[in-house]
Amino acid sequence: MFTYKTLGLSYLNVPTGLSGDAPIKNWGGNSQDDFPIEKLNKISAAEVNKYKQKDYGCFSCPVQCGAIMKVPEAGLEETHIPEYETFAAFGHMLLNADLISLFKLNDLCNRAGIDTISTGGTIAFAIECYENNIITNEDTDGLELTWGNSKAIIQLLKKIIAREGFGNILADGPKSASEKIGKGSEKYAIHSMGQALPMHDSKLMGSFAHTYAFDPTPGRHTACSLDHHLSGLMRRNTFVKEFILPKRVRRPGDDRYEAMKMTTGLHQCLNSLGLCFFTYWFQTYPLLELIKAVVGWDLSINDIIKIGLRIQTLRQAFTLREGVNLVENVLPGRAIGDPPFESGLHKGKTIDYKTENIGYCQKMGWNPVNGYPLKETLIKLNLEFAMKDLY
DSSP states (O other): OHHHHHHGGGGGHHHHHHHTOSOOTTTTOOTTTTSOHHHHGGGSHHHHGGGEEEEEOSTTOSSOOEEEEEEGGGTEEEEEOOOHHHHHHHTGGGTOOOHHHHHHHHHHHHHHTOOHHHHHHHHHHHHHHHHTTSSOTTTTTTOOOOTTOHHHHHHHHHHHHHTOTHHHHHTTOHHHHHHHHOTTGGGGOOEETTEEOOSSOTTTSTHHHHHHHHSSSOSOTTSOOHHHHHSTTSOTTOSSTTOOOOSOOSSSSHHHHHHHHHHHHHHHHHHHHTOOGGGGGTSOOOHHHHHHHHHOOOOOHHHHHHHHHHHHHHHHHHHHHTTOOGGGOOOOHHHHTSSOBSSSTTBTOOOOHHHHHHHHHHHHTBOTTTOOBOHHHHHHTTOGGGHHHHO
């Protein structure tokens, strides 16, 4: 908690690069070869916090992980500290170690109201297209889109915000841009059903691949992922004392799929309560007592899980009703190690996210062939009203 409060999420900038968590060079590189420690240190939390003016945070939060910054070099008298995802999207992904530009890029996105993750992923796509001569200076309005060229990156972001020139081609994300550009550019568009992938590498935490591909809102890191719960930041079986996972959750099999179901239930219930995602990260939490104190419900942990499973199943039913065929979604090879990387921390690693989805669907009471919740599952979760839309 102290680290978050004093450094904010920028403290992740270096360790995520060193661990293989942060995607590098549009998901195609690695920190050892492309974004080594000397570059990571230029955007470290120690460097970021030299510009801090004061802390701030959400109402009543004891952590207060935000900060107000002053960055004269960027012409910013008052701006918010970027979050880790923003640093990674405009830093690690673009091989951009220019800290001042990262403050500027974050501020531009905030004021325009656009997503930093998707924008960074889209610019990474454009740079790789430029590197491979799919687009030229004539296409980019004269911008030299090379890795780490922070001045060109800032100018391109301004064009995206204004939907001006080449920026208009990129403004709807990497999938849309690749469809407009063609020429084989789709291989550099790293997305899940049009959503640019988040800044956590699914080759490090394999269940992220399942989440990115098959969650009812695919391509989002804030959807439930078992390995996120199991990471060092979220201590196993200590968040809610009544919530106890099976033992063999690290390897494929019944225990892992059961744990995926359980964490899905807990995660979706917590989302519905409006609790911060970071409640997982710090201490044992009196969840059942809190709910009883506020609304008077005397719930068990099994009740909590069932509520979350109802939410997740309804999300799934809605997505299917709208015609989205989730089970046929295929992640870009770079996101899962197909083909396996030949160097770096993910060398030789491939994630079998499709087999994992079969086990997950069986535990959820969904048909693993098409992802449809079974009729008996809908009845069990009091979702009979959804049957007419699915069957």
